């Protein structure tokens with residue numbers, strides 16, 4: 092049996108699954124076919140002999156308890172006391188009473204003699220052990236040995252025992268699975284075959300079988316993803332003609348020479364990697380990873396200038412209008428005095444033209460810019476998604492930089508590539524705003540080459556980070572000690588950011604707003620300082636004005652929302668105060684902190700004001716205090732948020748990781764990638780691996796399938 096064939100069998104083919112159960116499976120777990128069913132993996136395996144017994148449990152423990160039902164009893168409502176179901180269980184070592192309030196319907200779930208598993212806090216009730224409203228796994232008939240416990244859905248009345256039965260019959264029905272892996276790979280990692288893997292994970296005889304099965308299933312999952320990515324990467328390289336840029340021109344050299352600082356070793360190395368790609372006739376698809384403040388802008392501009400010095404155009408695309416505007420500002424500043432040779436002008440040269448196109452650009456400006464793009468007068472265009480979503484025609488687009496912050500999808504990148512002139516595909520450099528973990532990069536951006544800026548410019552002093560813990564919901568500005576320090580820094584000529592989660596007060600969210608904070612501070616703690624307010628609802632002109640004033644030093648304290656999260660560069664700013672810091676994610680906090688510590692020789696500070704209201708918030712804020720290394724924080728972020736958010740739109744449908752974890756299985760991500768390259772490079776169409784190829788096709792989403800297998 093192949094996985095592809097299983098995917099064609101609807102779940103109703105399984106005995107006991109009628110239309111109603113099929114609906115429930117689809118609702119609860121997106122399970123519609125037999126492949127979905129056999130890849131619905133146990134969330135844990137349990138061995139009764141390895142669990143704490145009821146006799147051993149102590150009052151106050153949080154524990155899993157395994158037992159056999161000896162009786163149930165519904166106590167009806169009495170006055171204000173809710174009706175409750177009482178279930179008595181035993182495991183031979185003792186008895187426990189489990190109470191469910193308001194759920195009398197559950198009684199039929201617990202027939203006498205059936206086995207159940209409860210998770211909850213052990214209480215004492217009249218001297219006996221008890222639990223109230225625990226988490227429940229219905230295990231069904233008693234059975235010896237190791238038992239899989241499946242993710243279940245109370246809402247859809249789907250329990251572990253049902254899934255167990257159906258998966259069992261699915262596996263019986265499949266009998267043997269076709270083995271898609273080449274023998275050499277099986278040997279190299281000493282893998283069990285696929286039939287053993289599915290059986291060993293769903294119905295194991297011993298613990299070793301489970302771990303061998305998991306190893307194999309995890310590898311298969313990751314290999315499918317890596318093969319799809321590597322096939323895509325190689326197909327792109329093979330199919331598209333790129334532009335062989337001339338990298339010997341003098342514009343880039345002049346740009347580097349006039350910078351007020353030396354490039355770091357890492358910047359040099361990465362620029363060289365990019366130039367090698369640009370010079371080659373294959374289109375570049377490269378990811379630039381670098382920590383906040385590592386100096387990615389200079390690298391990006393260097394790449395764009397290679398296009399410009401060869402008489403072509405460059406484009407820089409940002410995820411938001413604010414960011415696009417900020418990029419435009421910094422790129423214009425970096426290239427302020429640059430001129431290009433131009434026939435037909437008096438001096439034989441013209442200024443290098445950087446244009447900004449966003450949703451806020453006026454109709455007249457837009458028309459002018461479109462004209463310049465078409466005629467080739469625009470050298471560098473900066474903008475948002477609008478650049479690709481609209482009908483924008485470049486004269487000869489040579490290099491595209493996408494500043495992506497995880498927000499651009501493959502399709503969007505592809506669309507931008509299509510904007511090249513004729514058949515030639517422009518070179519594409521993707522920048523991440525903050526680092527993402529290596530394994531995540533390999534998976535989410537696995538069709539790209541990767542460059543890493545792993546060195547910060549010299550002279551950066553560590554930013555002292557302090558977490559001032561406050562009670563949840565009681566952020567009273569007057570009680571914070573931070574303002575004294577803010578006043579001192581301002582007195583010393585430095586500048587300060589104060590960041591809030593909201594623009595204005597909200598009924599729904601109990602969090603600090605920039606507007607109220609600005610008012611309170613102006614009238615209270617910082618009445619002597621020059622304050623300004625910045626948020627996304629100001630017009631572009633207003634925002635620009637505020638930023639200009641702040642940059643020039645005419646404003647001491649900028650109270651803002653996360654508008655300033657990325658890209659703002661004011662080296663004289665030395666204090667970052669983040670209010671309700673527990674409301675921000677790690678990447679955001681790291682970006683915000685990256686706004687200070689930019690001036691050589693100036694000591695900078697970051698104050699995180701917030702409650703560690705949840706475990707996650709606690710972990711995030713503690714990590715921020717602990718380290719300033721974005722790559723380390725990225726790993727913590729992955730730990731806290733799980734893969735889902737990182738995989739995002741990139742991995743849809745069957746490509747989800749069901750068993751593999753980018754954290755736990757780091758090592759296997761790299762190995763799968765290695766094998767994928769070996770297989771594809773030895774046999775680009777996988778002609779000798781038909782089964783493997785069929786399988787990838789089964790798992791790909793339609794866009795990828797069309798891309799990889801068209802023609």
Ligand code: ADP
Nearest residue numbers: 352353354355383384385386387388389548660
């Ligand atoms: P990011 O990687 O976060 O985009 P930027 O490109 O904004 O970083 O650079 C951060 C700051 O470091 C800017 O003020 C920039 O001028 C400065 N910078 C960049 N490269 C160097 C360098 N080689 N030496 C000193 N300062 C640098």
Ligand code: MG
Nearest residue numbers: 387388657658
């Ligand atoms: Mg930047």
